[in-house]
Amino acid sequence: MSYQLVVNGRAHRIEEDGQTPLLWVLRDTLHLTGTKYGCGIAQCGACTVHVEGQPMRSCSLPLETAAGSQIVTIEAVAGAEADALRAAWVKRDVPQCGFCQSGQIMSAVALLRIKPSPSDHDIDHAMSGNICRCATYNRIRAAIHDAAQSPSSAAKKA
Amino acid sequence: MSWRHGSRPATLRRRRFRIGCLPLLAIIVAAVVLIVAIALRPRALPQPESIAAVPPKGEVAHLRPVASFASIGDPEARSLALFAEAGRVIQHPRCMNCHPRNDRPTQTDAMRPHVPWVSRGPDDAGEPTLRCSTCHHAANFDASGVPGNTKWKLAPIEMAWQGKSLGEICRQMLDPARSHMDRPALLHHMAEDELVGWAWHPGGKRSPAPGTQVEFGALIKAWLESGARCPS
Numbered sequence: 001m002s003y004q005l006v007v008n009g010r011a012h013r014i015e016e017d018g019q020t021p022l023l024w025v026l027r028d029t030l031h032l033t034g035t036k037y038g039c040g041i042a043q044c045g046a047c048t049v050h051v052e053g054q055p056m057r058s059c060s061l062p063l064e065t066a067a068g069s070q071i072v073t074i075e076a077v078a079g080a081e082a083d084a085l086r087a088a089w090v091k092r093d094v095p096q097c098g099f100c101q102s103g104q105i106m107s108a109v110a111l112l113r114i115k116p117s118p119s120d121h122d123i124d125h126a127m128s129g130n131i132c133r134c135a136t137y138n139r140i141r142a143a144i145h146d147a148a149q150s151p152s153s154a155a156k157k158a
Numbered sequence: 159m160s161w162r163h164g165s166r167p168a169t170l171r172r173r174r175f176r177i178g179c180l181p182l183l184a185i186i187v188a189a190v191v192l193i194v195a196i197a198l199r200p201r202a203l204p205q206p207e208s209i210a211a212v213p214p215k216g217e218v219a220h221l222r223p224v225a226s227f228a229s230i231g232d233p234e235a236r237s238l239a240l241f242a243e244a245g246r247v248i249q250h251p252r253c254m255n256c257h258p259r260n261d262r263p264t265q266t267d268a269m270r271p272h273v274p275w276v277s278r279g280p281d282d283a284g285e286p287t288l289r290c291s292t293c294h295h296a297a298n299f300d301a302s303g304v305p306g307n308t309k310w311k312l313a314p315i316e317m318a319w320q321g322k323s324l325g326e327i328c329r330q331m332l333d334p335a336r337s338h339m340d341r342p343a344l345l346h347h348m349a350e351d352e353l354v355g356w357a358w359h360p361g362g363k364r365s366p367a368p369g370t371q372v373e374f375g376a377l378i379k380a381w382l383e384s385g386a387r388c389p390s
Contacts, residue, residue: 021301042293042304043273057293060302065295111287126287129274 003067007032008076018064023047025063026073034074034102038131045130048103049073055110057129074102081112084147092143096134104130108144117148221246221369224380237387244348244377245324250367252357256312257319263312264320267365283311298361305361309353314338328388341382349375 003014007030014025021040026032026049035058038046042060049058050072058066085108088094095101104127111118111126118126123141132140222243230236247253255264263272279285284292295306313319316336319327330336331344339347347354349371357367367374381387 019299019301021299041302045274054289055292057302060293060299060304061295062299062301114286122287125275125277125285128276129288129292131274 001064003063005063005067005071006069007071008073014063014067016063018062018067020063021059022049022061022063022066022071023058025066026058026071032073032075036099036102038100038103042129043131044100044103045107046100046103048106048130050077050106050110053110053113055107074106077106077109079109079113080152081109081147084150084152085109085112085143087150088143088146091146092139094136094139094143096132096136100130100132100134104132104140108140108147111144112148118144219246219368221373221377223373224376227380233384234387237381237384238389240377240381240384241328241387241389242324244374244381245327247357247367247369247374248319248327249324250357252360252364252367253354254320257317258312259318259320259322261315269320278312278315281311282314298359300361303362305356305364307353307356309351311353323389325389332386332388341386345375345378345382348378 001015001018003016003018005012005014005025007026012030014029016025016029023035023037023040026035027037035049036046037059038044040059042057045057047058048055050056051061051066051069053070082105085105089101089105094104107127107130111123115122115126120141123144127137127140127144224240227236227239227243230239251264251267251269255266255269258264261278262276263278264270265272274288276288276290277285279289284290290310293304294310295304296308298305316338317330319330322330331339332341334340337344355371358369358371360366
């Protein structure tokens with residue numbers, strides 16, 4: 001069947017089974033391989049993308065449900081929060097192996113858009129669905145705090 | 159001895175293993191041919207295996223039909239018996255998992271804490287930063303095994319069932335202050351609510367609640383009509 005998918009601002013006509021996970025449409029059909037396959041059962045968060053601004057696990061989102069929605073992947077996530085997080089990630093040298101990091105960033109961007117000055121508790125809550133096998137959690141949390149206090153993010157708050 | 163200062167006799171010369179270039183080359187070529195032959199030997203490739211769409215399930219548990227309670231003459235005893243039978247559904251993990259005693263749902267038949275760590279949030283559908291809809295959508299999704307329903311959310315904390323006896327749950331259900339439902343609304347919730355109905359169609363390896371929602375609704379209706387008695 002044919003579905004209309006808007007990914008990173010571009011409309012695509014996708015000819016796939018409606019039960020295909022969005023993750024595989026992104027990676028195999030659209031070749032947006034920044035979104036990672038981690039577990040396939042919505043347990044690790046590596047496949048997180050934004051659907052209508054909400055973070056969602058693309059491995060557990062059927063194409064037929066995602067069709068018609070605005071989808072943003074790590075390749076195109078932008079804005080004050082994304083810029084601040086990118087800078088903080090580099091400054092803190094957050095990634096170790098890096099496999100989970102696109103999912104971590106997507107969840108962190110969504111968190112800062114909802115809570116511009118998150119507490120440790122807020123960060124733990126929002127990021128609990130994103131697993132890092134290298135256990136970079138402390139650096140992730142510190143980088144999110146850095147990003148929240150960065151000038152670009154602070155300007156957004158004001 | 160005369161040979162000390164001269165050349166050794168031929169019989170006493172140390173024998174050395176000597177090999178020419180051609181035999182050495184032949185050995186190397188033979189080894190390479192052997193390795194290639196081993197690597198390229200014909201082997202049966204893995205064949206695709208069909209995976210059963212639905213894992214085999216145990217025998218379906220049925221609920222006793224309402225008519226079978228007619229033989230109980232005492233109305234109070236009949237009402238209690240009806241509720242005890244309905245309690246097989248109420249206290250089933252498919253129902254209890256979404257009626258937690260705190261802010262965290264449980265999952266699986268073992269009713270272990272939900273993974274990942276989630277919280278009910280202000281509207282019982284998750285915190286704004288980690289909504290239930292991050293993973294759960296309008297229907298069960300076979301590809302990931304994640305269950306879903308359009309109304310996916312927790313029961314309000316006032317409707318917590320976990321850790322309570324069937325009698326306590328019963329009295330709570332009949333108390334509009336805690337259940338937020340009068341008796342017609344309670345019957346509708348049990349007999350017709352779509353999210354409650356998910357308990358009989360949970361998908362994946364999850365065991366469904368006993369019987370059917372129609373049978374369960376009939377038990378609740380008969381229980382309400384028989385005086386809605388609660389176990390002590």
